[in-house]
Amino acid sequence: DVKVTQSSRYLVKRTGEKVFLECVQDMDHENMFWYRQDPGLGLRLIYFSYDVKMKEKGDIPEGYSVSREKKERFSLILESASTNQTSMYLCASTPGGTDYGYTFGSGTRLTVV
Amino acid sequence: KNEVEQSPQNLTAQEGEFITINCSYSVGISALHWLQQHPGGGIVSLFMLSSGKKKHGRLIATINIQEKHSSLHITASHPRDSAVYICAVWAQKLVFGQGTRLTINP
Numbered sequence A: 001d002v003k004v005t006q007s008s009r010y011l012v013k014r015t016g017e018k019v020f021l022e023c024v025q026d027m028d029h030e031n032m033f034w035y036r037q038d039p040g041l042g043l044r045l046i047y048f049s050y051d052v053k054m055k056e057k058g059d060i061p062e063g064y065s066v067s068r069e070k071k072e073r074f075s076l077i078l079e080s081a082s083t084n085q086t087s088m089y090l091c092a093s094t095p096g097g098t099d100y101g102y103t104f105g106s107g108t109r110l111t112v113v
Numbered sequence B: 001k002n003e004v005e006q007s008p009q010n011l012t013a014q015e016g017e018f019i020t021i022n023c024s025y026s027v028g029i030s031a032l033h034w035l036q037q038h039p040g041g042g043i044v045s046l047f048m049l050s051s052g053k054k055k056h057g058r059l060i061a062t063i064n065i066q067e068k069h070s071s072l073h074i075t076a077s078h079p080r081d082s083a084v085y086i087c088a089v090w091a092q093k094l095v096f097g098q099g100t101r102l103t104i105n106p
Helices: none
Strands: A004-006 A010-013 A019-021 A023-025 A031-038 A042-049 A064-070 A073-078 A087-094 A108-112 B004-007 B010-014 B019-025 B031-037 B043-049 B052-056 B059-064 B069-074 B083-090 B094-096 B100-105
Touching: A004 A087, A010 A019, A019 A108, A023 A031, A023 A087, A031 A064, A031 A073, A042 A064, A042 A073, A042 B083, A042 B094, A073 A087, B004 B083, B010 B019, B019 B031, B019 B083, B019 B100, B031 B069, B043 B052, B043 B059, B043 B069, B069 B083
Parallel strands: A010 A108, B010 B100
Antiparallel strands: A004 A023, A019 A073, A023 A073, A031 A042, A031 A087, A064 A073, A087 A108, B004 B019, B019 B069, B031 B043, B031 B083, B052 B059, B059 B069, B083 B094, B083 B100
């Protein structure tokens, strides 16, 4: 089975801290995605990547950056965490195209205090 | 108006009941996904379909491309089916519905 592993299930950080959320997939998927999920707003795309060292902004990229130095790893970076970035963060991967399902990680619930 | 609308938003039923969750979308799509999210956050992909019907165990998903509508059915529902069910459509990116919170009481 494809696995998408997110490094932390729960994280508490202070306002202004730099935060790294890590996502690793083990099936050589081309595409990786970072979403945040908030009550009443559903899942919203932050950034995605179709290849190593390639990144594209999603719908809500402000306050975030990403890094994809290796195919299997896609990192989400909060340069200076703020309380409005308290959310559930979900990573997903897919082999590409429209003919494949998405595999999601277990999520990281980030609280910024 | 959201591009993907699910109904109902919340559904509570008794064990054994037949469950239907609906998804309507307003954009042209190439595929539709049904996802399941249990408390704790992880999301599991249940189905991806672009036409017709798919079945997996007690779960059945149908799609009508002309009417831009999909349904997820659960037969003989069980408390372990309690979760949030999310419809998502691929329209140059994945667009998600708000989710339907299903609670099955024993």
